[in-house]
Amino acid sequence: MREVAVIGAGMVRFGKYLDKGMKVLARDAVSGALASAGVGQERIQAAVVGNAMAGLITGQECVRGQVVLREMGISGIPVVNCENACASAATAFHLAWLYVASGMYDVVLALGMEKLYHSDKKRSFAAIASAVDVEAMQALKAQLQSRPHEGAGEQSGGGSSHSMFMDFYASFARKHMKTYGTTKEQFARVAVKNHRNGSLNPYAQYREVYTLEDILNSPLIAEPLTRLMCSPIGDGAAAVLLCPQSMAGRYTAKPVRVLASVLASGSEEGASVERAAHQAYETAGLGPHDCSVIELHDASSPAELVLYEELGLCRPGEGGKLVDDGTTELTGRIPVNPSGGLIARGHPVGATGVAQICEIFWQLRGEAGERQVANPKVGLTENAGGMIRNEPAAVSVHILGI
Amino acid sequence: MREVAVIGAGMVRFGKYLDKGMKVLARDAVSGALASAGVGQERIQAAVVGNAMAGLITGQECVRGQVVLREMGISGIPVVNCENACASAATAFHLAWLYVASGMYDVVLALGMEKLYHSDKKRSFAAIASAVDVEAMQALKAQLQSRPHEGAGEQSGGGSSHSMFMDFYASFARKHMKTYGTTKEQFARVAVKNHRNGSLNPYAQYREVYTLEDILNSPLIAEPLTRLMCSPIGDGAAAVLLCPQSMAGRYTAKPVRVLASVLASGSEEGASVERAAHQAYETAGLGPHDCSVIELHDASSPAELVLYEELGLCRPGEGGKLVDDGTTELTGRIPVNPSGGLIARGHPVGATGVAQICEIFWQLRGEAGERQVANPKVGLTENAGGMIRNEPAAVSVHILGI
Numbered sequence: 112m113r114e115v116a117v118i119g120a121g122m123v124r125f126g127k128y129l130d131k132g133m134k135v136l137a138r139d140a141v142s143g144a145l146a147s148a149g150v151g152q153e154r155i156q157a158a159v160v161g162n163a164m165a166g167l168i169t170g171q172e173c174v175r176g177q178v179v180l181r182e183m184g185i186s187g188i189p190v191v192n193c194e195n196a197c198a199s200a201a202t203a204f205h206l207a208w209l210y211v212a213s214g215m216y217d218v219v220l221a222l223g224m225e226k227l228y229h230s231d232k233k234r235s236f237a238a239i240a241s242a243v244d245v246e247a248m249q250a251l252k253a254q255l256q257s258r259p260h261e262g263a264g265e266q267s268g269g270g271s272s273h274s275m276f277m278d279f280y281a282s283f284a285r286k287h288m289k290t291y292g293t294t295k296e297q298f299a300r301v302a303v304k305n306h307r308n309g310s311l312n313p314y315a316q317y318r319e320v321y322t323l324e325d326i327l328n329s330p331l332i333a334e335p336l337t338r339l340m341c342s343p344i345g346d347g348a349a350a351v352l353l354c355p356q357s358m359a360g361r362y363t364a365k366p367v368r369v370l371a372s373v374l375a376s377g378s379e380e381g382a383s384v385e386r387a388a389h390q391a392y393e394t395a396g397l398g399p400h401d402c403s404v405i406e407l408h409d410a411s412s413p414a415e416l417v418l419y420e421e422l423g424l425c426r427p428g429e430g431g432k433l434v435d436d437g438t439t440e441l442t443g444r445i446p447v448n449p450s451g452g453l454i455a456r457g458h459p460v461g462a463t464g465v466a467q468i469c470e471i472f473w474q475l476r477g478e479a480g481e482r483q484v485a486n487p488k489v490g491l492t493e494n495a496g497g498m499i500r501n502e503p504a505a506v507s508v509h510i511l512g513i
Numbered sequence: 514m515r516e517v518a519v520i521g522a523g524m525v526r527f528g529k530y531l532d533k534g535m536k537v538l539a540r541d542a543v544s545g546a547l548a549s550a551g552v553g554q555e556r557i558q559a560a561v562v563g564n565a566m567a568g569l570i571t572g573q574e575c576v577r578g579q580v581v582l583r584e585m586g587i588s589g590i591p592v593v594n595c596e597n598a599c600a601s602a603a604t605a606f607h608l609a610w611l612y613v614a615s616g617m618y619d620v621v622l623a624l625g626m627e628k629l630y631h632s633d634k635k636r637s638f639a640a641i642a643s644a645v646d647v648e649a650m651q652a653l654k655a656q657l658q659s660r661p662h663e664g665a666g667e668q669s670g671g672g673s674s675h676s677m678f679m680d681f682y683a684s685f686a687r688k689h690m691k692t693y694g695t696t697k698e699q700f701a702r703v704a705v706k707n708h709r710n711g712s713l714n715p716y717a718q719y720r721e722v723y724t725l726e727d728i729l730n731s732p733l734i735a736e737p738l739t740r741l742m743c744s745p746i747g748d749g750a751a752a753v754l755l756c757p758q759s760m761a762g763r764y765t766a767k768p769v770r771v772l773a774s775v776l777a778s779g780s781e782e783g784a785s786v787e788r789a790a791h792q793a794y795e796t797a798g799l800g801p802h803d804c805s806v807i808e809l810h811d812a813s814s815p816a817e818l819v820l821y822e823e824l825g826l827c828r829p830g831e832g833g834k835l836v837d838d839g840t841t842e843l844t845g846r847i848p849v850n851p852s853g854g855l856i857a858r859g860h861p862v863g864a865t866g867v868a869q870i871c872e873i874f875w876q877l878r879g880e881a882g883e884r885q886v887a888n889p890k891v892g893l894t895e896n897a898g899g900m901i902r903n904e905p906a907a908v909s910v911h912i913l914g915i
Binding site for chain 2: 163166172187191193195241
């Protein structure tokens with residue numbers, strides 16, 4: 112297989128765009144990627160478009176990619192629409208990588224996009240609720256109704272569906288606390304870090320800086336999760352351009368190499384992140400301690416702490432220690448979520464995976480502005496989506512290098 | 514890129530399964546493919562799942578593939594959910610092919626599935642209506658409301674949305690009649706052929722034989738289209754297994770080689786089928802007259818006649834002649850839609866493309882029973898999906914050989 116490089120990246124600031132449709136968001140992200148690569152759109156030979164929920168939000172159930180690409184004058188080429196819930200965009204990137212790695216196409220676009228806000232909030236929540244086995248969820252809902260659980264505001268999702276995910280994260284967090292002595296303050300510190308990073312990122316949905324007390328005192332979603340520890344609902348789009356590493360020099364002096372592209376799904380055995388990460392490290396010939404910068408799927412701040420362990424940044428149970436010693440701070444040994452992560456940069460579901468790639472692209476090229484990590488050489492992204500039987504339905508890990 | 518072979522195929526009879534969900538349909542198709550290849554499901558290394566409309570029909574907007582695969586005990590592996598409207602399954606096959614051709618995985622499952630019937634028919638029609646630019650369609654609908662147009666029964670779609678597609682096919686058919694002198698009887702003869710072929714196919718949704726008069730006298734949808742010239746709504750699933758040609762001998766003495774796998778989208782220039790077919794012929798090093806058997810996207814019978822021309826089986830305007838001289842009959846020089854095509858085998862949107870591959874697989878192996886074509890060596894499939902600005906949003910052409 113050919114070695115593949117990312118040669119351009121673009122995204123819109125994640126946020127609430129009641130006045131902008133997906134066509135506009137996607138166009139701005141793609142324009143940014145093309146400009147960044149110095150490539151005209153007529154050079155794009157194939158496009159893979161990730162989106163999770165437009166069918167339920169806008170009714171555009173089919174051919175979402177063609178609809179937005181045609182609008183910006185991109186047509187004729189193969190367009191693949193792919194979906195893997197919150198990992199839809201990482202899946203799009205994986206397939207775009209596959210097109211190039213296989214030798215089939217030379218210049219391929221990966222686009223992730225989501226318009227999650229709707230004037231009728233129920234639509235947004237119903238869409239998020241579909242990232243599980245819907246039949247099984249209906250059974251679970253009936254079960255949950257037998258015990259009280261917390262409502263949630265806009266930041267946390269607000270509806271029973273999104274908070275169902277947050278219930279899961281909360282119960283996971285409580286288990287970690289009980290098993291390893293991890294504290295609520297440690298989860299809060301992850302959120303402090305990500306909000307601070309987000310405040311430095313012009314693409315971040317939330318740019319406020321919060322103290323530990325702010326985080327702890329924000330409304331409780333489900334013990335120990337507070338609202339500011341949870342990723343918000345949002346709209347957004349992110350795009351990257353890929354080509355063979357051997358041709359990348361035509362477009363840029365600083366191509367970012369794709370060292371591993373892994374997609375996996377949950378199983379009875381669990382540990383799907385560990386499996387995907389292991390495969391990625393093997394493929395790249397690197398280990399977790401070779402990573403200079405990481406973007407991971409902090410749908411809630413406890414998830415980030417646990418992912419430190421699952422990605423092998425520390426041993427099981429030591430995630431809290433990593434928080435305490437500042438290892439994953441912007442100035443630490445392995446900065447995690449310099450973009451602000453899902454918590455602060457935002458999480459427009461089908462855009463997140465490519466936004467993570469954008470961030471690593473900018474970081475490795477030294478173009479990350481105020482949130483720039485010192486001299487990174489290797490970056491990793493982890494994006495997960497959906498949930499079936501308490502395991503992510505999809506997990507994707509990418510390793511990039513410069 | 515590696516040469517790829519299809520080693521197993523399975524599908525359920527297409528039809529109306531109000532009592533069966535997608536999990537059951539998919540399981541039966543996958544079991545069939547595994548049994549056909551003599552492969553245990555633990556050998557599957559990756560799966561690509563095509564589905565177009567479950568989000569709007571059942572609410573399962575996300576991770577549809579994982580939901581059905583996990584149910585049958587297939588987990589852990591990469592699962593890509595892809596969508597390209599009526600060409601969703603061909604897209605799934607294309608990506609499965611890409612996984613194998615690239616060298617990334619050796620045994621890959623392509624699954625197409627659709628549960629289109631719903632006790633509330635409006636849901637089915639709303640889902641079909643989403644295979645266009647939904648924003649643009651709303652404008653078109655407003656325009657269409659200013660002139661009367663025909664309703665349609667169950668076979669033809671019945672709602673304003675499906676009949677919007679049929680309106681398009683009808684206007685296309687009228688144009689062909691005017692330009693080339695093609696007759697309504699010729700369109701009807703295509704339907705006679707496909708229904709007759711379907712009557713020989715145990716997987717076909719409709720197995721009735723009709724006379725020319727039956728077809729012409731069935732309810733008018735939009736001149737010249739009658740109900741029996743149109744593909745029905747249906748439920749179904751189809752699956753195939755792919756592996757490298759170099760390994761296929763381990764599994765079967767009769768692997769079916771994939772000679773070309775092409776995906777394209779519509780453009781301002783039109784002729785998207787011609788472009789896709791041309792690319793497929795070039796890749797395979799073959800021409801249209803090398804094809805022994807063809808499965809194509811006869812969403813309506815005029816579409817089949819026009820596709821004869823677009824695929825190069827005859828010159829522009831000569832589709833009617835091909836019908837008259839019986840070239841595309843089961844016993845003709847180039848049998849087309851031996852399965853009964855979309856019109857008779859049925860068209861559960863996201864399953865159709867893989868069902869076409871299944872049919873060619875069986876035909877090339879001499880396993881097509883009563884509808885077996887004499888000694889075919891090369892088969893072609895054409896699957897198209899969605900419509901944007903009067904062009905298919907997605908077109909896929911595959912060439913297979915034995």
